[in-house]
Amino acid sequence: MIDNVxxxxxxxxxxxxxxxxxxxxxGFALLDIAIDEDRLKRTLDDDGCGAFICFEGRVRNxxxxxxxxxxxxxxxxxxxxNQGRAIIEEAKQRFEIxxxxxxxxxxxxxxxxxxxxxxxxxxxxxxxxxxCRWILDTIKADIPVWxxxxxxxxxxxxxxxxx
Numbered sequence: 001m002i003d004n005v006x007x008x009x010x011x012x013x014x015x016x017x018x019x020x021x022x023x024x025x026x027g028f029a030l031l032d033i034a035i036d037e038d039r040l041k042r043t044l045d046d047d048g049c050g051a052f053i054c055f056e057g058r059v060r061n062x063x064x065x066x067x068x069x070x071x072x073x074x075x076x077x078x079x080x081x082n083q084g085r086a087i088i089e090e091a092k093q094r095f096e097i098x099x100x101x102x103x104x105x106x107x108x109x110x111x112x113x114x115x116x117x118x119x120x121x122x123x124x125x126x127x128x129x130x131x132c133r134w135i136l137d138t139i140k141a142d143i144p145v146w147x148x149x150x151x152x153x154x155x156x157x158x159x160x161x162x163x
Contacts, residue, residue: 009074010107023101028084030075030145032107035117040101049098049121051128055136057116059109063159069150073115073161075106076144087138095131097122102135104145116140 011032012019020036023029024043037056044052062068088100100120109115118136122128140161150156 009076010072012077012106014077019103022081023103026081026085027088027100028081028102028104028139028143030077030080030106031103032105035103035105035114037114037117040103040117040119043101044099044119044121046098046121049123051122051125052119053121053125053128053132054117054119055132056114057136059111059113059115061111063149066154067152068111069152070108070110071150072108072148073104073106074146074148075104077106079144080104083143084139087135087142090138091120091131091135094134095122096124096127097131100131100135102139104139104143106145 012030016033019029019031020039023040041054059071060068084102088102091097091100098121100118102116102118104116105114116136116139118132120128120132120135143161145161147159147161148156149159
């Protein structure tokens with residue numbers, strides 16, 4: 001059963017098309033349904049870019065030595081979008097990239113679901129690789145998203161988005 005106190009932070013208030021438009025324009029969004037990786041890849045198509053790098057972070061069936069059944073991500077949508085926009089802008093200044101997009105899921109996720117997707121395009125591979133990793137690490141550290149893990153034989157736990 002979902003705690004009603006947190007239920008508003010498990011859903012987005014925008015339509016799916018609005019989410020993808022925000023991601024394309026600003027570089028970051030939250031989504032409460034499965035991420036459409038192909039749609040994001042098409043958004044990043046650029047004939048001037050020789051490199052396309054993406055990262056898909058998936059829900060795994062364990063955390064350290066503990067078996068995980070599922071998890072729930074909670075997020076503060078407006079703040080996340082604003083912070084995400086700043087992260088993408090900083091990445092463009094730090095690295096020689098043309099564009100980057102990242103989407104983080106919120107809500108209930110099952111094992112194997114994509115929780116976060118980051119895509120970067122640039123003229124050359126090294127800036128794209130470097131920027132993709134930096135964007136992911138910065139999202140995990142700075143975006144207001146929280147994770148609750150559920151276990152088979154133990155009570156659920158709240159974890160930082162890094163752990």
